[in-house]
Amino acid sequence: MYTIKDVALKAGLSQATVSRVINNHPYVSEDKKIAVKNAMEELGFVPNSSAQQMRNVKTKKIAVLVSRIANPFFSHLVDAMEKRAATYGFQLILCNTRIDKAKELEFFKLLTSKQVDGIIMASVENHWSEIEPFTKYGPIIYCNEYDPDATVTRVRLDQVEGGYMGTKHLLEKGHLKIAYCQGNDSSVSVNRRKGYLKAIAEAGIEPVKEWMFRDVFTIEDGRNIFRKIQALSNPPTAVFSGSDEVAAGIIHEAKKNSWHVPKDLAVVGFDDQPIAELLDPQITTINQFTTDIGYQTMDVMIEIINKTRINDAQDIILPIELIERQST
Amino acid sequence: MYTIKDVALKAGLSQATVSRVINNHPYVSEDKKIAVKNAMEELGFVPNSSAQQMRNVKTKKIAVLVSRIANPFFSHLVDAMEKRAATYGFQLILCNTRIDKAKELEFFKLLTSKQVDGIIMASVENHWSEIEPFTKYGPIIYCNEYDPDATVTRVRLDQVEGGYMGTKHLLEKGHLKIAYCQGNDSSVSVNRRKGYLKAIAEAGIEPVKEWMFRDVFTIEDGRNIFRKIQALSNPPTAVFSGSDEVAAGIIHEAKKNSWHVPKDLAVVGFDDQPIAELLDPQITTINQFTTDIGYQTMDVMIEIINKTRINDAQDIILPIELIERQST
DNA sequence: TTGTAAGCGTTATCAT
DNA sequence: ATGATAACGCTTACAA
Numbered sequence: 001m002y003t004i005k006d007v008a009l010k011a012g013l014s015q016a017t018v019s020r021v022i023n024n025h026p027y028v029s030e031d032k033k034i035a036v037k038n039a040m041e042e043l044g045f046v047p048n049s050s051a052q053q054m055r056n057v058k059t060k061k062i063a064v065l066v067s068r069i070a071n072p073f074f075s076h077l078v079d080a081m082e083k084r085a086a087t088y089g090f091q092l093i094l095c096n097t098r099i100d101k102a103k104e105l106e107f108f109k110l111l112t113s114k115q116v117d118g119i120i121m122a123s124v125e126n127h128w129s130e131i132e133p134f135t136k137y138g139p140i141i142y143c144n145e146y147d148p149d150a151t152v153t154r155v156r157l158d159q160v161e162g163g164y165m166g167t168k169h170l171l172e173k174g175h176l177k178i179a180y181c182q183g184n185d186s187s188v189s190v191n192r193r194k195g196y197l198k199a200i201a202e203a204g205i206e207p208v209k210e211w212m213f214r215d216v217f218t219i220e221d222g223r224n225i226f227r228k229i230q231a232l233s234n235p236p237t238a239v240f241s242g243s244d245e246v247a248a249g250i251i252h253e254a255k256k257n258s259w260h261v262p263k264d265l266a267v268v269g270f271d272d273q274p275i276a277e278l279l280d281p282q283i284t285t286i287n288q289f290t291t292d293i294g295y296q297t298m299d300v301m302i303e304i305i306n307k308t309r310i311n312d313a314q315d316i317i318l319p320i321e322l323i324e325r326q327s328t
Numbered sequence: 329m330y331t332i333k334d335v336a337l338k339a340g341l342s343q344a345t346v347s348r349v350i351n352n353h354p355y356v357s358e359d360k361k362i363a364v365k366n367a368m369e370e371l372g373f374v375p376n377s378s379a380q381q382m383r384n385v386k387t388k389k390i391a392v393l394v395s396r397i398a399n400p401f402f403s404h405l406v407d408a409m410e411k412r413a414a415t416y417g418f419q420l421i422l423c424n425t426r427i428d429k430a431k432e433l434e435f436f437k438l439l440t441s442k443q444v445d446g447i448i449m450a451s452v453e454n455h456w457s458e459i460e461p462f463t464k465y466g467p468i469i470y471c472n473e474y475d476p477d478a479t480v481t482r483v484r485l486d487q488v489e490g491g492y493m494g495t496k497h498l499l500e501k502g503h504l505k506i507a508y509c510q511g512n513d514s515s516v517s518v519n520r521r522k523g524y525l526k527a528i529a530e531a532g533i534e535p536v537k538e539w540m541f542r543d544v545f546t547i548e549d550g551r552n553i554f555r556k557i558q559a560l561s562n563p564p565t566a567v568f569s570g571s572d573e574v575a576a577g578i579i580h581e582a583k584k585n586s587w588h589v590p591k592d593l594a595v596v597g598f599d600d601q602p603i604a605e606l607l608d609p610q611i612t613t614i615n616q617f618t619t620d621i622g623y624q625t626m627d628v629m630i631e632i633i634n635k636t637r638i639n640d641a642q643d644i645i646l647p648i649e650l651i652e653r654q655s656t
Numbered sequence: 657t658t659g660t661a662a663g664c665g666t667t668a669t670c671a672t
Numbered sequence: 673a674t675g676a677t678a679a680c681g682c683t684t685a686c687a688a
Contacts, residue, residue: 015681022682027657029657048442049443050381050443052682053686054682070407072403098411113374114376160678219602252605277606342674343667344677361661
């Protein structure tokens with residue numbers, strides 16, 4: 001484990017000069033620079049980053065909070081973020097909050113103890129009032145989560161529009177009885193629901209309580225939703241499912257029970273995951289352009305870290321599109 | 329940004345005592361301990377981890393190398409690893425190598441510069457001789473990659489058995505013309521191929537060059553494989569596809585071209601991903617117990633970091649199982 | 657252009 | 673049981 005001192009000794013120069021070469025400062029003569037580089041090479045020297053960070057050098061690490069990386073939406077999002085971060089020499093620390101408020105707060109220690117240069121919240125469990133105090137330790141931005149109280153940059157998709165689009169599409173297909181699935185009460189869900197309610201309201205339809213489902217996340221949850229729908233005395237004829245996974249579960253279970261999709265039950269997914277195109281019938285879904293939002297968010301974070309941008313309460317809204325397939 | 333000094337001042341004690349409380353050393357009287365804790369609480373003090381790491385305290389970070397987190401096998405694996413790591417207070421640094429030898433080597437800087445306590449290689453691009461020099465900087469272990477030269481712990485699945493199982497199953501179904509798909513020449517692929525070759529050899533069958541496909545990873549690649557098979561003058565009647573994604577692509581394209589699966593073409597997947605059960609026909613596949621291997625690997629790594637286990641050249645082999653569905 | 661030396665915030669070794 | 677104080681490896685005034 002060699003230090004700067006060893007390199008200096010070997011090169012016959014001072015530690016300061018070695019440090020200057022490492023940080024490629026100006027005012028180092030070419031020959032000394034070469035001498036230092038040779039010495040570093042020979043010893044296989046690598047600077048100790050803890051020591052560097054003590055001197056307020058950046059960690060070049062960014063924490064990304066997601067509820068669960070195994071969720072394909074998040075794995076694709078993080079993949080895009082990592083790709084972009086890497087081009088700027090940043091590493092990602094993966095934080096799965098598992099929809100746990102306390103676990104989420106724990107991760108902010110990464111900021112307060114200076115282990116990361118910033119935090120990207122691709123999912124958020126706590127209210128802004130809990131999170132705000134951490135902003136004085138470093139930049140925090142939101143990705144695809146919208147909290148109007150949060151006084152930081154929010155890169156996001158227009159979820160209201162997403163909910164509206166999907167529902168409107170079903171209305172145009174002639175459906176009047178449209179069920180709605182959501183996960184927990186995240187900003188994403190809340191806004192999508194707004195869009196859903198807006199669309200049915202425009203059509204003069206009242207929301208029906210038994211058709212509003214909560215805490216629906218997985219394929220298995222989707223299966224259960226179908227079973228519930230099947231058991232209803234007055235079942236809906238269409239479902240806005242909130243994710244392609246849930247849609248897949250509903251469709252698969254429906255087929256198993258000899259319901260025809262979309263004739264007996266039309267289903268709209270969300271995310272345009274690979275599976276949406278593979279199922280029979282293929283799923284009508286809403287594309288969120290995961291890669292774009294990942295890139296954009298990372299760009300914003302790195303600009304804030306590099307102080308070429310300020311982290312004010314602004315929304316960067318990316319487009320969204322409906323992809324019509326066979327399930328509607 | 330408060331330091332230990334501020335806490336000491338506030339509590340009217342020395343820095344040493346504060347440090348002792350932080351690290352809960354013995355020989356601190358109860359009342360002083362409380363005084364220090366109150367002071368820390370009031371100031372909202374959090375120890376600076378760079379400073380701690382300078383004193384050779386562990387980073388509590390582990391780097392996980394995967395080729396691409398968006399690959400469902402890896403996202404589930406990393407999910408399991410993160411879950412286990414979190415229970416021991418460790419964070420994961422996500423490293424996507426993107427099948428790039430140079431990029432992979434870059435990540436070892438995390439070890440040499442003491443930014444992580446260890447590295448888990450869930451994918452490996454470089455030969456062991458390139459990786460070995462880094463072992464003196466910290467523990468490196470392999471997960472689901474088998475390199476007999478690597479003198480470190482390898483937690484893995486019996487890929488030879490996996491290839492053998494899948495092929496044997498097709499043979500038992502009466503197939504004599506079995507194609508084989510693989511990704512790049514990773515140890516996983518090489519071993520699976522061994523199993524495949526062993527199975528057909530036992531049945532007295534010679535491998536056919538046109539039925540061995542390489543660099544097949546995605547759904548789209550699977551589609552292409554079907555097109556190639558279709559164009560063959562002497563096409564196989566079954567395919568060992570190497571992944572459920574590839575299998576899904578093959579099956580979907582086959583259906584589009586009015587081939588019946590499994591009658592015209594039987595397909596075996598790999599991984600037992602959710603999609604395997606949702607497709608029509610459902611995919612016969614091989615379950616790798618992703619969660620188990622994630623947990624096991626993380627346990628081993630943490631034990632090595634905690635010095636309760638030595639990192640010698642041993643294999644920890646986890647079971648694998650065939651799940652028969654409708655595609656064969 | 658190069659070197660000297662003072663910190664950065666901890667922990668650990670001595671004393672006391 | 674508690675307190676000085678010397679490291680840890682690096683960066684950066686300040687001097688030369």
